[in-house]
Structure formats: C-alpha cells, structure tokens
Amino acid sequence: MPFLSMKKIWKYYQLGETRIAALRGVDLDLEEGEFVAVWGPSGCGKSTLCNLMGMIDTPSSGELQFLGREGVSLTDDEKSELRNHSIGFVFQSFNLIPVLSALENVMLPLQIKGTSSTIARKKAEESLEEMDLGEHIHHRPHKLSGGQQQRVAIARALVNDPMIVIADEPTANLDSENARRIIDLMRTMNGRKNTTFVFSTHDRRLLDRVKRQIHLQDGVIVEDRMLADEAS
Numbered sequence: 001m002p003f004l005s006m007k008k009i010w011k012y013y014q015l016g017e018t019r020i021a022a023l024r025g026v027d028l029d030l031e032e033g034e035f036v037a038v039w040g041p042s043g044c045g046k047s048t049l050c051n052l053m054g055m056i057d058t059p060s061s062g063e064l065q066f067l068g069r070e071g072v073s074l075t076d077d078e079k080s081e082l083r084n085h086s087i088g089f090v091f092q093s094f095n096l097i098p099v100l101s102a103l104e105n106v107m108l109p110l111q112i113k114g115t116s117s118t119i120a121r122k123k124a125e126e127s128l129e130e131m132d133l134g135e136h137i138h139h140r141p142h143k144l145s146g147g148q149q150q151r152v153a154i155a156r157a158l159v160n161d162p163m164i165v166i167a168d169e170p171t172a173n174l175d176s177e178n179a180r181r182i183i184d185l186m187r188t189m190n191g192r193k194n195t196t197f198v199f200s201t202h203d204r205r206l207l208d209r210v211k212r213q214i215h216l217q218d219g220v221i222v223e224d225r226m227l228a229d230e231a232s
Contacts, residue, residue, distance in 0.1 A: 002030055005028075006029070007027055009028075009052065010024060010059060010061045011023040022219055023219045026045075032163065034212055035186075037213050040216035044217050045218075046200035050166050054089060055071055067082075088156075089168075101137065102133060106159050136148060170186075171203065176205065179205075183199070187210075213225055
C-alpha cells in the first residue's frame with residue numbers, strides 16, 4: 001500500500017476573475033524509498049504538486065491520503081504535526097534563518113518538536129557531519145556558499161528522520177557542478193536511510209540520477225516511468 005496516494009487531484013487558483021487550473025486530475029502513488037523527479041517547464045504545476053504532497057496546500061477536489069489518513073479532512077494542527085514528524089522540506093531559496101548558525105538552523109525543527117537542547121544539538125551535529133559540513137557548523141548563512149547553504153537545508157530536512165523529503169527546485173540557484181552534487185547527495189541519503197525523496201526540476205541534465213521520472217505538462221502527468229537503477 002502506498003504511503004502517499006493522490007486520486008483525481010485538481011487544483012485551481014483565482015487570478016482576478018480568471019480561474020486557472022494548476023493541476024488537472026492527477027493520479028499518483030508513492031512508495032517508501034523512492035527517488036523521484038517531477039520535471040517539466042515553468043508553470044506546469046510542479047510546485048503545486050510538491051505543496052500538496054507536503055500538506056502545505058489543499059486540493060480543490062480529489063482524494064489525497066498520507067499514511068492512510070485523508071489529507072483534505074485534517075485540521076491545520078494535524079497537518080502541522082504530520083509535517084513536523086514525517087515530512088522534510090528543501091527549498092530553492094534555501095530558507096535559512098540569517099541570524100542563526102548552520103547548527104542552530106538544523107536544530108530548529110527539533111526544538112519546535114520540544115526535543116531537549118542537548119539531544120537537538122547532537123542530532124543536528126550528526127546531520128551536518130553527514131553533509132560534510134562539520135567545519136562550518138558555527139557559520140551563519142552569509143558565510144557559506146550556495147552549495148553549502150543547500151546542504152545545510154538538506155541536513156535540516158533530514159534531522160527529524162522524515163518518511164519523505166520534498167525538494168522544490170533545490171538546484172535552481174546553483175551552478176551545474178553544485179546542482180549535480182546536491183542531487184547525488186540526496187540520492188546517497190535515499191540509499192542509506194531509505195527516505196523517500198521527491199524533487200521538482202526543469203533541468204533535464206539531472207534526470208539521469210533518479211529512479212523515477214514524472215513528467216508534468218500543463219497540470220497533467222504526461223509520462224510516469226521507472227528507470228533502471230544504473231546510477232548507483
């Protein structure tokens with residue numbers, strides 16, 4: 001049984017007097033341990049799909065289930081709890097808090113959950129070490145390169161041991177070398193922890209590193225294919 005399932009998902013946005021369909025009847029199942037790219041041109045619905053998967057947004061119609069729970073019927077507090085315990089996020093703009101160090105940024109999700117400072121610090125240090133950032137834990141974001149900031153963001157997303165990490169255009173602000181390094185790093189974490197990763201991209205050069213490609217076009221999945229696991 002998939003842990004995340006979407007059936008006939010539509011999502012509309014109102015732009016003035018115009019109603020725009022960002023997603024048009026999407027059907028999608030995700031299994032534990034998948035490594036998935038959602039790709040397509042700008043405006044095709046990638047970010048909308050990621051936001052729905054992460055319970056940040058609500059579909060206009062259709063069924064969305066996470067761990068057997070109907071997402072549409074969850075209260076805001078229940079969605080927040082689900083995100084805090086089971087979902088990690090990585091954003092293209094990094095979304096690090098500028099006045100906090102790398103360590104403090106990664107500790108934050110644990111502290112929000114009520115984890116003690118001692119345990120939060122230990123887990124955050126371990127997560128940053130996994131990202132090869134042990135020498136930078138006390139640096140604030142402005143002292144880090146773009147690639148390093150994104151690795152801090154990945155460490156923060158993984159520190160709660162989520163079931164799924166959703167990364168919306170995580171390489172958009174990186175050069176090609178750093179973009180490939182970030183995707184390879186996420187793939188390593190996927191193999192090591194069996195964490196499901198879903199990332200959106202419009203860069204076809206990154207697609208050879210995934211296990212499954214979902215091609216979106218005008219809010220519709222036009223292709224969903226599994227790839228031979230040759231990139232290990």
